[in-house]
Amino acid sequence: MGIITFNNVSYTYNAGTEDAVSAVKGVSFEINEGEFVALAGHNGSGKSTLAKLANGLLLPRKGRVTVDGIDTFDKKRIFDVRRTAGVVFQNPDNQMVASIIEDDVAFGPENIGLAPREIRARVDWALDAVGMRAYAKATPFRLSGGQKQRVAIAGVLALKPRVMILDESTAMLDPIGREEVMTVIKKLNRDENVTIVLITHFMEEAAQADRIIVLNDGKIALSGGREIFSRADELAAIGLDVPLPSRIARRLQENGLELPDGIVTQDDLINALEVCAKKCP
Amino acid sequence: MPVVIENLNFTYSKKSAYENHALKDINLRIEDGEFFGIIGHTGSGKTTLIGHLNALLRIQAGSITVDDIVITPKNKKKLDFKKLRATLGMVFQYPEHQLFDETVERDVSYGPKNLKLSKEEVAARAKEAIEMVGLNYEEIKNRSPFDLSGGQKRRAAIAGVLAMHPKILVLDEPTAGLDPRGKKEILELISSIRTKICPTVIMISHNMDEIAALADRIAVMHEGKLVCVKKPCELFSETRLLDRLNIKMPQVTEIALRLAKAGISVGKGIVREDELTAAILSAVKGGIS
Amino acid sequence: MRDISFGQYYAAESVVHRLDPRLKLILTIAYMVLVFFIQTFFGFGILFVFVLAVTFSARIPPLRLLRSLRTILILLLFTISITLLFYHNSAETPIAEWWIFSFYRSGFINSGLLACRLVLLIIGPTLLTLTTTPVSLTDAIESLLKPLSWIKIPVHAFAMIMSIALRLIPTLSEETHKIIAAQKARGANFDSRNPFKRAKALIPILIPLFVSSFRRADELAYAMDSRCYKGAKGRTRMKVMRFAWRDLFAFLVFGALFFGILLLRYNWWNWDWVRLITQW
Numbered sequence: 001m002g003i004i005t006f007n008n009v010s011y012t013y014n015a016g017t018e019d020a021v022s023a024v025k026g027v028s029f030e031i032n033e034g035e036f037v038a039l040a041g042h043n044g045s046g047k048s049t050l051a052k053l054a055n056g057l058l059l060p061r062k063g064r065v066t067v068d069g070i071d072t073f074d075k076k077r078i079f080d081v082r083r084t085a086g087v088v089f090q091n092p093d094n095q096m097v098a099s100i101i102e103d104d105v106a107f108g109p110e111n112i113g114l115a116p117r118e119i120r121a122r123v124d125w126a127l128d129a130v131g132m133r134a135y136a137k138a139t140p141f142r143l144s145g146g147q148k149q150r151v152a153i154a155g156v157l158a159l160k161p162r163v164m165i166l167d168e169s170t171a172m173l174d175p176i177g178r179e180e181v182m183t184v185i186k187k188l189n190r191d192e193n194v195t196i197v198l199i200t201h202f203m204e205e206a207a208q209a210d211r212i213i214v215l216n217d218g219k220i221a222l223s224g225g226r227e228i229f230s231r232a233d234e235l236a237a238i239g240l241d242v243p244l245p246s247r248i249a250r251r252l253q254e255n256g257l258e259l260p261d262g263i264v265t266q267d268d269l270i271n272a273l274e275v276c277a278k279k280c281p
Numbered sequence: 282m283p284v285v286i287e288n289l290n291f292t293y294s295k296k297s298a299y300e301n302h303a304l305k306d307i308n309l310r311i312e313d314g315e316f317f318g319i320i321g322h323t324g325s326g327k328t329t330l331i332g333h334l335n336a337l338l339r340i341q342a343g344s345i346t347v348d349d350i351v352i353t354p355k356n357k358k359k360l361d362f363k364k365l366r367a368t369l370g371m372v373f374q375y376p377e378h379q380l381f382d383e384t385v386e387r388d389v390s391y392g393p394k395n396l397k398l399s400k401e402e403v404a405a406r407a408k409e410a411i412e413m414v415g416l417n418y419e420e421i422k423n424r425s426p427f428d429l430s431g432g433q434k435r436r437a438a439i440a441g442v443l444a445m446h447p448k449i450l451v452l453d454e455p456t457a458g459l460d461p462r463g464k465k466e467i468l469e470l471i472s473s474i475r476t477k478i479c480p481t482v483i484m485i486s487h488n489m490d491e492i493a494a495l496a497d498r499i500a501v502m503h504e505g506k507l508v509c510v511k512k513p514c515e516l517f518s519e520t521r522l523l524d525r526l527n528i529k530m531p532q533v534t535e536i537a538l539r540l541a542k543a544g545i546s547v548g549k550g551i552v553r554e555d556e557l558t559a560a561i562l563s564a565v566k567g568g569i570s
Numbered sequence: 571m572r573d574i575s576f577g578q579y580y581a582a583e584s585v586v587h588r589l590d591p592r593l594k595l596i597l598t599i600a601y602m603v604l605v606f607f608i609q610t611f612f613g614f615g616i617l618f619v620f621v622l623a624v625t626f627s628a629r630i631p632p633l634r635l636l637r638s639l640r641t642i643l644i645l646l647l648f649t650i651s652i653t654l655l656f657y658h659n660s661a662e663t664p665i666a667e668w669w670i671f672s673f674y675r676s677g678f679i680n681s682g683l684l685a686c687r688l689v690l691l692i693i694g695p696t697l698l699t700l701t702t703t704p705v706s707l708t709d710a711i712e713s714l715l716k717p718l719s720w721i722k723i724p725v726h727a728f729a730m731i732m733s734i735a736l737r738l739i740p741t742l743s744e745e746t747h748k749i750i751a752a753q754k755a756r757g758a759n760f761d762s763r764n765p766f767k768r769a770k771a772l773i774p775i776l777i778p779l780f781v782s783s784f785r786r787a788d789e790l791a792y793a794m795d796s797r798c799y800k801g802a803k804g805r806t807r808m809k810v811m812r813f814a815w816r817d818l819f820a821f822l823v824f825g826a827l828f829f830g831i832l833l834l835r836y837n838w839w840n841w842d843w844v845r846l847i848t849q850w
Binding site: 079159 | 668703704705724734736737740741769786790791793794795796797798799801803805806807808809810
């Protein structure tokens with residue numbers, strides 16, 4: 001069984017009132033331990049609701065969510081759920097509790113009642129993992145957006161979660177900050193075997209995942225490996241882009257160049273064009 | 282009349298431990314009808330620079346001319362602020378955070394009302410601005426701005442600035458935080474604002490793909506200095522400069538450069554997708570003939 | 571921009587900085603009580619020497635300390651002149667007269683003592699806040715008030731609120747500046763002389779500020795929940811406040827000072843030298 005499973009899950013905000021908004025509609029999927037999965041979709045497609053459902057911040061109106069086999073409805077074990085699946089949110093300013101960085105990272109471990117020495121060790125380890133140890137005693141106020149978000153990641157990491165869900169954690173950052181965050185999460189996935197669920201509307205970021213789940217209107221519209229980017233029309237119809245190299249490749253194909261399908265990254269495009277150029281003369 | 286900045290210097294918290302020389306000898310001229318881009322890292326002085334253009338920051342040294350209004354350290358207190366702020370409209374980052382009134386129409390009317398225009402004029406301008414940003418006036422005018430979707434909120438906030446009838450529009454990262462569809466809509470909106478009501482646009486952006494495709498010229502700010510002002514195709518062919526300032530290239534330019542290295546010569550100064558496609562086609566197909 | 575959340579904390583490595591904040595807080599309160607027991611210049615002199623010693627061992631530039639006195643300078647001048655002007659003692663002949671006021675020798679002495687008392691009173695908490703961050707002060711208050719939680723007073727919740735407030739003050743002040751700039755750019759005028767108009771002009775600032783504060787609070791609550799926050803129950807701390815030898819030392823030094831000052835005042839054993847000193 002996957003580390004996170006969604007079984008026919010639905011969620012409605014303000015259920016039973018005039019303002020009822022159905023955000024997630026009968027979604028089923030499974031995420032396996034060690035995977036790097038991207039959840040893509042435009043604003044309002046229900047992707048952030050999925051993040052909150054995945055660690056019991058919201059409970060499904062219908063269906064079941066399990067984390068490491070624990071049902072999120074199981075009130076007694078809700079903190080086991082949250083220790084297993086941590087969430088990093090969008091705005092780094094709105095997820096820091098303390099005025100000193102190491103105190104903020106310590107917040108999670110303190111909540112689960114670890115011994116002071118163990119907390120210290122985890123805080124140092126987490127700050128090292130995101131490359132922010134040098135700022136341990138500083139205030140978050142003067143940091144750049146990317147640095148703040150790395151501190152937020154360390155704050156979740158200090159709970160030693162097996163899954164880290166990043167709920168649009170790159171949306172408010174500049175390109176350099178986004179790259180910082182992407183580098184850190186790929187490293188965590190590779191070196192610490194942390195399962196990553198990256199929620200994003202940047203398709204270049206989604207393209208770096210092992211698997212992509214595309215949401216539209218509360219339902220799964222597409223899902224699969226990078227080959228989904230060849231379905232540019234379907235993606236455009238639901239308000240998403242394809243990565244630039246895919247777009248260029250497609251235009252070139254339309255203009256008569258013989259390129260293979262499934263071009264997603266710059267490397268793909270350049271390799272394909274090299275092959276193409278050699279064939280031509 | 283253009284925007285002219287001469288010898289502009291600015292220091293935050295003068296004579297304290299936190300003193301920060303944020304602008305150093307800035308000289309700049311932005312022509313009428315130009316789409317002018319400003320890039321640079323956080324803290325490079327971009328925001329301080331545009332804060333001077335409508336006197337939100339008190340000028341310390343140098344002079345600025347906006348349309349026919351001259352701002353100098355001597356006249357900084359006697360300026361006609363209302364005229365200046367109506368002439369130069371400013372859309373800040375996340376402008377939807379400034380929405381406050383009960384209805385969209387009233388919120389958009391806030392600027393014109395501050396200009397002490399007649400009731401009829403205020404109402405006419407609000408309607409015109411709401412329609413300009415692509416919102417349905419009748420449907421939306423009596424709704425609370427807080428009930429709109431993210432993209433709609435941003436457009437309503439931009440309408441609030443357009444209702445001032447600016448001759449120059451300044452936008453600070455207008456697409457920040459939006460999804461691809463929202464981004465596209467805002468960029469299209471900016472193009473139509475340019476053709477219909479306000480041809481001179483100054484835009485700050487962190488997104489090089491965006492700014493390279495849109496701007497006529499781009500100013501590069503670094504540590505309070507204006508490094509250069511160049512056309513996108515010139516700026517992004519200067520690999521060394523970009524490396525030194527740690528500025529990313531537009532993806533299109535990066536691909537073009539890598540292709541050139543791989544022996545597919547696509548020519549220099551490519552910043553737009555259509556340019557790249559055409560160049561690849563001619564380079565590869567040119568090989569056939 | 572100055573970091574408001576740090577208050578007037580003066581960052582330095584010193585024994586005073588490292589003292590247990592709980593002890594510092596208690597000693598500061600004891601110190602302020604002590605100030606009221608002193609009635610002679612000699613007593614104030616001893617306290618001044620003590621304060622100077624603390625300042626030097628905390629490596630705080632004396633000028634920095636004086637600067638925090640600047641804020642009460644007006645209050646100080648006001649109280650001194652009022653005391654001087656209105657002091658009346660029918661048993662004494664005035665040493666000078668001016669308009670309707672008469673000045674007495676004991677009047678000068680009294681206002682001098684008052685000035686000393688005020689200055690020393692302010693210096694105590696100033697030294698505390700110069701050497702202790704608001705965060706550790708909050709922790710100290712939480713720790714000291716812990717007994718109150720036995721009678722169901724939510725001490726932990728209050729401390730949590732305090733520390734989040736400290737964390738958010740800079741963020742919200744930045745946000746306020748941004749909103750003000752945005753509304754000014756739309757022609758807002760906050761300089762009207764009419765107080766009614768001025769109050770009305772604040773609405774376009776306050777409403778966006780409230781809206782964003784609520785949004786932040788919402789998001790923060792989610793973030794805290796997902797990091798397993800469940801109140802004081804079962805919660806531990808990374809930084810445990812421990813009584814160290816330096817704390818005992820500080821306690822003894824202050825204890826000796828406290829005892830000495832009280833001895834000067836009450837002279838329980840009727841020692842002649844004490845009487846001599848105090849008459850001087």
